[in-house]
Amino acid sequence: MGLRFIFMLTRNDKTVDDAEKHLKTALAAGVHHIGFKDVGLPFPRLKELNQAIKDGGATSYLEVVSLDKESEISSAKAAVEIGVDILLGGTNVDAVLPILKGTGIQYYPFPGNIVGHPSILEGSIEEIVASAKDLTSREGVDGLDLLAYRSPGNVEELMAAVSAATDKPVIMAGSIDTKTRIDDVKTSGAAGFTIGTAALDGIYPAEGEDLDAQLRSILKDVAEVNNHISSISTKNLDQSFSKFDETWSPRIAGQVNNMMVKLAKFEGDFVWHYHTVEDELFFVHKGTLMMKFRDRDEVVNEGEFIIVPHGVEHCPVAMSDVCEVLLLEPATTVNTGNAQDDRKVKDLGKI
Ligand code: NI
DSSP states (O other), rough: OOOOEEEEEEEEEOOOHHHHHHHHHHHHTTTTEEEEEESSHHHHHHHHHHHHHHHHTEEEEEOOOSSSHHHHHHHHHHHHHOOOOOOESSSSSHHHHHHTSSSSEEEEEOOOEETTTTTTTEHHHHHHHHHHHHHHHHTOOOOOOOOOOGGOOOOOHHHHHHEEESSEEEOOOOOOOHHHHHHHHHTOSSSSSEOHHHTTTTTTSSSOSSSSHHHHHHHHHHHHHTOOOOOOOOOHHHHTTTTTOOOSSOOEEEETTTTEEEEEESSSSSOOOSSHHHHHHHEESSEEEEESSSSOEEEEEEOEEEEEEEEEOOOEEEESEEEEEEHHHHTTTTTTTOOOTOOOOOOOOEE
């Protein structure tokens, strides 16, 4: 799984008043992780917001802002009542763990010493790492919420040190507002990061300042960082077939898992053969194909296809001058199957 982007419906550590509207935009943009804080909206609206996140197929996060023990206990109880998937933040682990026990809510508390509002992460890297190790050794702690960009020290070193200190996922929070910072988070070995204010205020580099443009830009950058960008473009069969003339000499046009997409031109009769393990699909793009079997002949016209199961003897015959055929078959398939024929092709060219 790649780096996780958690969109926070928050500005300056408060859930925004128009959270429901922004949630719709986020779900439509394809954001799968969406969070809010326990400050800013009345409880019933937070509960509805959480339900809307889950109804939209996303994972919900509640980040605890208050740090005094009593408020944090209330927040943890609220998380249970709201039914969030993941509780982020907080520092009073001993008080919160019993509340969450048996609820199925995942818990990612803050490592280190957190002060003030908006929160600041205090202490040396060594102290924060020690806290991270202590917390993640606890049963019921599923990960960490590191206020990396709220630390006055070397943020990259801090993120790498905390990520290395535990096998559990570490989420980076704070002012992540550029792709460079997303790159840094990925490099650190973190599991994910949060962005709230930067997207809501149109600060993230994007084609527009509106939330939709902001989120799409972040999702694109995350996809790039995760190497989830496809290098494959549309292929046109007419153009591809025009690039070669040899008959009975398949070209590789693509691959779908271990299945090869091949393009071949057929002319006249091929050779009777079968394939011990491979099934073959023949899709006729141009011309007419006759697939001979021992019990019958099948005519395959343009826009039609036929599947030949493994073990079945067959002999393809072009009924038109040249028949253009798209083949779908495993990479191991040899065109002549079990037969000895000088039209056997071992090393296929690409197209
Ligand atoms: Ni065959």
